[in-house]
Amino acid sequence: MLTIEKNAVQRYLENKLHTRGNEEPICAYVYDLDRLKEHAETIKQSLPPFCRLYYAVKANPERPILETLEPIIDGFEVASQGEMTKLGTLTEKPMLFGGPGKKDQEIRAALQTNVEYLNVESFHELNRMAYIAEQMDVRIPVLIRVNLSTNVSESHIRMSGVPTQFGVDERDIPALITKALGCEHIDIKGFHFHAMSNNLDAEAHLKFIQLCIEKSLYWREEFKLDAPIINVGGGIGINYWDPEQPFDWSVLAEGLHRFHHYYEKENLTLFLEIGRYMTAECGSYLAEVLDVKTNHGEHFAVLRGGSHHLRLPAAWKISHPFEVYPVEDWRYPFERPGIMGDVVTVAGELCTPNDVLVRKEHVQQLRAGDVMIFRFAGAYGWTISHHDFLSHPHPDHVFIKKD
Structure with missing residues (x-):
C-alpha cells in the first residue's frame, strides 16, 4: 500500500539531488495524486447505497488534492467562507457547512452558493440563522449538531460525551428541536454527530454510528420530523504510533452494509465526512538533515524544516x-557528523525546544545531508502549521502523477 507513495518520493528526490547543485537543503511536501485517487475510489466503492461520501476540506485544501477527489466523492464539507471560495470555481457538487463559530457573512455566503445543509451548533446560532433567513426570504435546511451525553470512543481527540465548544448538549436537543420547529425559515433535515478525531477502532466506530442512527430515529419519531439525514462526521484515524496496525476500513464497510440492510425501510441517508483518512497517506514531508550532534549524552538531528x-x-x-x-x-x-545504530531525537530549525518531530527513536544510520521522509503528511500538515515563525523559507509543494 505504501509502495506507490515511496516511489513518488524517490522519483522526486532522485531528480532533486541530480539537479540541485549547491541549492538550499531539501525541504518539500510531496503528494502522490495517483495514490490519492486509488484510495478515494476504494473508499467510495466500498460504501453501501445509503451512504454519501464527503471530503473534509480542512484536512488538506490544496487545489490539486481537491481536483483529484472531485470526480470521485459526493461533495465537500467546509468550515469557512474561505473554503467555500476555494471550491467555487472547481465544482458544483454540494457542500456541508459546519463549525462552532459561523459569522453572519458566512451564513449569507453559504445561502448564495451550493451549500446543501448548514449545521446548527447552539440556540444563539439557530436564532441568527432564522433572522438571516427571514431577511433573505429563504428557508435554511439544517442539521442539528449533537454533543452526545456519553463518550463514544477512545480516540485521540473527543468532541462528544465531554464538555466542548461543539454542538448542543444532548439533554437540550428536545428544546432546540421545539424552537426550530417554531421558526418559519428553518427546515430540520437531520442530525450531525461528529464526535471524535483519529479513532483507530473500527468496531467502536460502528457502535458510534449505530448510536447516532438510533438517536436520530427516536427524535424523528418523537417530533414527527421529515429528517432523513444522519451525518456521522469523520474522525477515522491514522495510526502514527504503529503504522503497521492501521484502521481496518473493511470492518467499517462491512458494518455499514449490515446497517443498510437493517435500516432499509427507514429512509435514511448516512453522510460520512472523511478528511485525515482520505489524504494523509498520499503526502510526505521531506527535510534534509543539517546537523547531528550529542548533547548531555543524547543524540540530536537538526532539520532544514520542522x-x-x-x-x-x-x-x-x-x-x-x-x-x-x-x-x-x-x-x-x-568530516560528516552522524550516528549509527543508536537513538536520536529529531528537531527542527526553530529557536524553541518544542520544535521536535521525532522523540528518541532508533535509527540504523543518520547523517548530515541525509533526507528524512515523514509519512502520513497529506492531512493536517502544512495548513495547520505556523509557517512564518522565524521567517524561514517555505518548503516546496510538489504534486506527482504518473503522466
Missing part, C-alpha cells in the same frame, strides 16, 4: 513515522 511546516508531532507530542533516505554525496571537505 514544526512550522509539520505541526502535528509537536502538538500531539508524538514521534512522527519516518524513513531515512541516505544521500551518499557529501559536498564539504571536512
Whole structure:
C-alpha cells in the first residue's frame, strides 16, 4: 500500500539531488495524486447505497488534492467562507457547512452558493440563522449538531460525551428541536454527530454510528420530523504510533452494509465526512538533515524544516513515522557528523525546544545531508502549521502523477 507513495518520493528526490547543485537543503511536501485517487475510489466503492461520501476540506485544501477527489466523492464539507471560495470555481457538487463559530457573512455566503445543509451548533446560532433567513426570504435546511451525553470512543481527540465548544448538549436537543420547529425559515433535515478525531477502532466506530442512527430515529419519531439525514462526521484515524496496525476500513464497510440492510425501510441517508483518512497517506514531508550532534549524552538531528511546516508531532507530542533516505554525496571537505545504530531525537530549525518531530527513536544510520521522509503528511500538515515563525523559507509543494 505504501509502495506507490515511496516511489513518488524517490522519483522526486532522485531528480532533486541530480539537479540541485549547491541549492538550499531539501525541504518539500510531496503528494502522490495517483495514490490519492486509488484510495478515494476504494473508499467510495466500498460504501453501501445509503451512504454519501464527503471530503473534509480542512484536512488538506490544496487545489490539486481537491481536483483529484472531485470526480470521485459526493461533495465537500467546509468550515469557512474561505473554503467555500476555494471550491467555487472547481465544482458544483454540494457542500456541508459546519463549525462552532459561523459569522453572519458566512451564513449569507453559504445561502448564495451550493451549500446543501448548514449545521446548527447552539440556540444563539439557530436564532441568527432564522433572522438571516427571514431577511433573505429563504428557508435554511439544517442539521442539528449533537454533543452526545456519553463518550463514544477512545480516540485521540473527543468532541462528544465531554464538555466542548461543539454542538448542543444532548439533554437540550428536545428544546432546540421545539424552537426550530417554531421558526418559519428553518427546515430540520437531520442530525450531525461528529464526535471524535483519529479513532483507530473500527468496531467502536460502528457502535458510534449505530448510536447516532438510533438517536436520530427516536427524535424523528418523537417530533414527527421529515429528517432523513444522519451525518456521522469523520474522525477515522491514522495510526502514527504503529503504522503497521492501521484502521481496518473493511470492518467499517462491512458494518455499514449490515446497517443498510437493517435500516432499509427507514429512509435514511448516512453522510460520512472523511478528511485525515482520505489524504494523509498520499503526502510526505521531506527535510534534509543539517546537523547531528550529542548533547548531555543524547543524540540530536537538526532539520532544514520542522514544526512550522509539520505541526502535528509537536502538538500531539508524538514521534512522527519516518524513513531515512541516505544521500551518499557529501559536498564539504571536512568530516560528516552522524550516528549509527543508536537513538536520536529529531528537531527542527526553530529557536524553541518544542520544535521536535521525532522523540528518541532508533535509527540504523543518520547523517548530515541525509533526507528524512515523514509519512502520513497529506492531512493536517502544512495548513495547520505556523509557517512564518522565524521567517524561514517555505518548503516546496510538489504534486506527482504518473503522466
